[in-house]
Amino acid sequence: MNNPLDFSGKRVLVIGGSSGIGNGIAQGFRAHGAAVIVTGTRPDEGDYLEAEDSDLRGLTYHRLDVTDRDAADALAAEIGAVDVLVQSQGVVRYKRAEFTREGWDAVVDVNLNSVMDVARAFHQGLAERGGNMIVVSSVAAFKSTIGTPAYAASKAGAASLVKTLGEAWAKDGLRVNGIAPGLVPTKLTAVTTDHPERREASLRAIPLGRMGTPEDMAGAALFLASPLASYMTGQTLVVDGGLTLS
Template identity: 55%
Template sequence: MANPLDFSGKTVLIVGGTSGIGNGIAHGFREQGAEVHVTGTRASANDYSPEDGSVLEGLTFHSLDVADRAALDAFAWPERLDVVVLCQGIARYNRDEFNREGWDAVMAVNLDSLLDCSNAVRPKLAESGGSLIIISSIGGYRGLIGNPAYGASKAAAISMVRSLSLAFAAEGIRVNGIAPGYVHTKINDAFLGNEKFRDATIANTPRGRLGLPQDMAGAALFLASPLADYVVGQTISVDGGLSVGN
């Protein structure tokens, strides 16, 4: 029996794949034989450092600011796409998301660009009978006292998975999502750096640890593989069980 997780000959694009969860997912597909492309907002791959959680060896880098619609319109997407993972995301702190400028900035990346990117890759995924995976957050299921835009955008992303799965299914495109829990990445340092918060989070997580980017890679590989051929419109929480009791 052929290995259903062998992605040799497949082309995968991770939008927001230069660091953190996106980078972990990118290397998960690379290790399974895929040709992997990643996008990031900096000018070149040389502007990223492994110390920041950015390991770009073996990946093809493209500079793209997904909040810039003109840049999206001009972007040269890979000629073939079998799997697209939308992992772009930002958050603002110090109550900045309560201000309209902060709200708009978060929404432009975390929500608006999801639709723009989905529409852009739709024809190529239809050609390949491919898979679209949207990364949201368990924050989309709960209130976030300091991040109303982040929470709202992730809740909308979860809803978008359901809507796009219905809209794209007739073209042979499967749309699903992943809602990560608390994952040890640079973007989460703002609150996981707080020892009291970190310890409480781990104590409330049945798995007994924080998540890692490679934990999200496992879920992405499954959703993009033939093993998930009958899985459509679902967002899988990958959070070590944190949401089960909260």
């Protein structure tokens, strides 16, 4: 039997793959043979050399500003069709900034509006190649996050979009699934993971007793993109160490 996790000859695009969870997913696909393209907001890959959560070795980098509503179409025209599209872009604003109109709009634009923009831009190519799309949301999609309403609502919207596109685009021969990470140390979660008391309190709430890693999320993404998940669409896998079980 052929290795179902061998992505040799496949093209993978990871939006937000320059750092954090997206970067872990990108390197996971590269390790399994794929040609991987990643996007980030900085001018070029050299600007990520000092970033602790970034490893661009073996990856092809493109700058993409997802708040530019036409940028995804331009990227699709530039790089062509891909077999796997992973959407891992995301922002959050703390200190109650998301309760303002400006803060709300800024977060929703990245976490939800851009997901549909990118999906729309790459839909035809994915359909032609019998590919699949994976949307990285968050366990915040399924619970309250008292200080970040736009983050929670946008992630819930992304998880809902996975369901709808999973059904709507099945007829086109492509699958749409998602991953909802729990607590993973990234720039977005540093407010918790870099604070000893908050970190320890969070760890006590995780049955498996540890935070997740980008590599954990890569494992889920590899599964969803592989033939092992060929009968799955419209589903979001919760990968949180049991955090949301109680």
